[in-house]
Amino acid sequence: MYRYDTYDQAIVDARVEEFRDQVARRISGEMSEDQFKPLRLKNGLYLQLHAYMLRVAVPYGTLNPEQMRMLAHIARTYDRGYGHFTTRQNMQFHWIKLEQTPEILAKLATVQMHAIQTSGESIRNISADQFAGAAADEICDPRPWAEYIRQFTTFHPEFSYLPRKFKFGLTASATDRAAIKLHDVGLQLVYGPDGDIGFRVYVGGGMGRTPFIASLIRDFLPAASLCSYIEAILRVWNRNGRRDNIHKQRIKILVHDLGAEEFTRQVEAEWQAIRPNDDDIPLVEYERIAAHFVPPPFEEGLDDRIDRTDPAFSAWVERSAHTHKQPGYAIVTVSLKPIGGIPGDLTAEQMEVLADLAERYSFSDLRSTHEQNVVLPHVRKSDLYAVWAALREADLATANLSLISELIVCPGLDYCSLANARSLPLAQKIAERFADEERQRDIGELKIKISGCINACGHHHVGHIGVLGVDKKGTENYQLLLGGSGAEDASLAKIVGPGFSEDGIVEAVERTVEKYRAVRNDGERFLDTYRRVGVEPFKEAIYG
Amino acid sequence: MKIVTGNDLTTGAVVWWTGTAWSRHITEAIDVGDKGEAIARREEAARRVNIPYVIEATPGAHGPVPAHIKDRIRATGPSVRPDLAVTPVDESVGSYVI
Numbered sequence: 175m176y177r178y179d180t181y182d183q184a185i186v187d188a189r190v191e192e193f194r195d196q197v198a199r200r201i202s203g204e205m206s207e208d209q210f211k212p213l214r215l216k217n218g219l220y221l222q223l224h225a226y227m228l229r230v231a232v233p234y235g236t237l238n239p240e241q242m243r244m245l246a247h248i249a250r251t252y253d254r255g256y257g258h259f260t261t262r263q264n265m266q267f268h269w270i271k272l273e274q275t276p277e278i279l280a281k282l283a284t285v286q287m288h289a290i291q292t293s294g295e296s297i298r299n300i301s302a303d304q305f306a307g308a309a310a311d312e313i314c315d316p317r318p319w320a321e322y323i324r325q326f327t328t329f330h331p332e333f334s335y336l337p338r339k340f341k342f343g344l345t346a347s348a349t350d351r352a353a354i355k356l357h358d359v360g361l362q363l364v365y366g367p368d369g370d371i372g373f374r375v376y377v378g379g380g381m382g383r384t385p386f387i388a389s390l391i392r393d394f395l396p397a398a399s400l401c402s403y404i405e406a407i408l409r410v411w412n413r414n415g416r417r418d419n420i421h422k423q424r425i426k427i428l429v430h431d432l433g434a435e436e437f438t439r440q441v442e443a444e445w446q447a448i449r450p451n452d453d454d455i456p457l458v459e460y461e462r463i464a465a466h467f468v469p470p471p472f473e474e475g476l477d478d479r480i481d482r483t484d485p486a487f488s489a490w491v492e493r494s495a496h497t498h499k500q501p502g503y504a505i506v507t508v509s510l511k512p513i514g515g516i517p518g519d520l521t522a523e524q525m526e527v528l529a530d531l532a533e534r535y536s537f538s539d540l541r542s543t544h545e546q547n548v549v550l551p552h553v554r555k556s557d558l559y560a561v562w563a564a565l566r567e568a569d570l571a572t573a574n575l576s577l578i579s580e581l582i583v584c585p586g587l588d589y590c591s592l593a594n595a596r597s598l599p600l601a602q603k604i605a606e607r608f609a610d611e612e613r614q615r616d617i618g619e620l621k622i623k624i625s626g627c628i629n630a631c632g633h634h635h636v637g638h639i640g641v642l643g644v645d646k647k648g649t650e651n652y653q654l655l656l657g658g659s660g661a662e663d664a665s666l667a668k669i670v671g672p673g674f675s676e677d678g679i680v681e682a683v684e685r686t687v688e689k690y691r692a693v694r695n696d697g698e699r700f701l702d703t704y705r706r707v708g709v710e711p712f713k714e715a716i717y718g
Numbered sequence: 719m720k721i722v723t724g725n726d727l728t729t730g731a732v733v734w735w736t737g738t739a740w741s742r743h744i745t746e747a748i749d750v751g752d753k754g755e756a757i758a759r760r761e762e763a764a765r766r767v768n769i770p771y772v773i774e775a776t777p778g779a780h781g782p783v784p785a786h787i788k789d790r791i792r793a794t795g796p797s798v799r800p801d802l803a804v805t806p807v808d809e810s811v812g813s814y815v816i
Contacts, residue, residue, distance in 0.1 A: 272727065273729070596798075
């Protein structure tokens with residue numbers, strides 16, 4: 175993984191000291207909350223319902239054990255013993271004290287972590303395929319490019335006073351595990367006509383109040399032109415994007431208003447005006463970064479078989495082990511969705527277990543996922559049983575990935591000051607309703623995503639089944655959406671009809687699922703059945 | 719009744735105006751009548767509270783009950799983590815607040 179050089183460390187250390195001074199001035203009264211708020215947000219510090227919340231950046235979801243142990247230390251020492259993985263692969267702590275924040279940031283800096291640009295109108299954490307560097311279906315590791323974008327955009331003047339927040343997502347596989355079409359800019363590494371690697375460029379995706387699937391604006395961009403091209407995109411947005419209405423300021427609104435064709439024309443014209451005569455990425459600079467992402471020393475000739483005689487282990491392997499590019503190895507996704515638990519939450523002790531397992535079994539490599547799970551990317555197949563046993567001991571071996579109980583959920587009104595309704599208790603009720611493992615397996619792949627407000631941190635727009643919490647005259651109400659996908663077949667879910675109470679929405683989900691089981695073809699997953707038969711049969715089942 | 723709430727500046731903890739100070743316990747909040755905005759401005763200026771605001775509440779057997787669920791959750795803590803509740807876990811208090 176990328177390791178800071180002296181410049182990186184100096185920048186982060188200086189930022190800690192700058193924020194220490196800002197916090198002191200806020201506490202002493204030299205700064206008002208209005209003056210302080212944009213400064214704390216640019217350092218990832220929110221004021222939520224119960225306390226300050228600190229969102230720590232996990233660049234493209236990559237962590238090492240030392241960093242995970244530091245997160246555990248922060249959870250135990252400064253928070254209440256746990257952290258929460260977000261849908262942008264970051265970790266947030268919900269019980270932080272302002273006066274302790276500089277100390278926390280200083281400790282994070284010692285393990286090359288920070289909270290810069292995890293909030294505010296800035297380039298947010300760059301997300302990437304959590305299987306990067308391990309996936310059998312990728313054409314290369316996308317993380318050097320993600321890191322390159324991170325370095326290029328951080329503190330870049332063109333990207334410092336943006337109309338709104340801005341999100342990049344990257345993948346190097348045809349199977350989209352990073353939801354790139356729901357990003358402001360989605361980049362897919364592909365082979366060009368001459369066999370060179372470059373980018374397929376999507377712009378203007380996003381969820382929130384006005385959801386859009388991103389438009390393809392360039393089928394192939396030579397990799398060496400990446401920086402000038404994304405600068406051209408940002409310049410067109412900076413020049414034409416609205417700043418008069420917070421709900422109209424994201425780049426997706428501009429792409430929609432101009433139309434993808436006109437937006438593309440402007441980006442191409444801007445790019446021609448600003449692009450250097452030669453490549454804009456010096457090869458030596460890319461190679462400097464890429465050197466941090468060399469594959470680990472995999473063993474050759476390992477046995478590729480897995481002994482699955484233990485039924486519980488076999489069930490876990492079925493859901494949690496994925497194909498690795500190296501024979502004899504597997505990618506392991508650790509579900510953070512125990513039945514009745516809080517999706518994405520992890521105790522300090524569980525963080526330490528994962529750090530230990532990564533060190534012992536996965537070349538000291540850990541990933542967080544936008545679906546709020548953790549990945550051990552390089553596990554020998556012969557070690558899977560030992561990993562499973564250790565995970566089970568730590569209550570981390572739930573075999574439910576991509577099944578109905580593995581919900582993606584925002585913190586909702588239990589923690590968030592923007593939320594209109596609670597999402598976590600609803601997730602718990604749905605998971606408990608469908609807890610039976612055999613029934614879950616029979617239902618098959620079904621992704622439920624829940625947001626407690628229109629900002630869509632729980633990605634309800636791209637749930638096969640989505641749930642949106644709203645405030646209906648002071649009481650919590652839930653809308654049901656069907657047919658979304660954040661994968662390569664991206665689509666936006668549609669609201670089915672009138673909303674429900676908390677118990678009513680659980681019942682509506684069950685009726686939806688039972689209708690699916692009644693009308694599906696053999697082997698057909700929920701989303702495909704929905705796309706085949708349309709909303710009407712479901713609407714009839716739900717509302718009678 | 720009207721009560722005043724906010725967050726402690728340095729810790730971020732939810733606090734309620736008792737008439738003379740800020741308390742972690744909503745049970746100690748008092749009805750401020752029409753003086754809520756003035757109290758909020760004065761206390762914020764003195765940096766004894768952050769982002770104070772006035773809310774509607776109704777008197778209850780265990781103290782004021784905020785009109786909006788958001789403030790009821792603020793009063794006790796996340797409904798999914800009763801172990802982190804502000805007051806000792808007590809079934810009647812739990813159901814009363816949420």
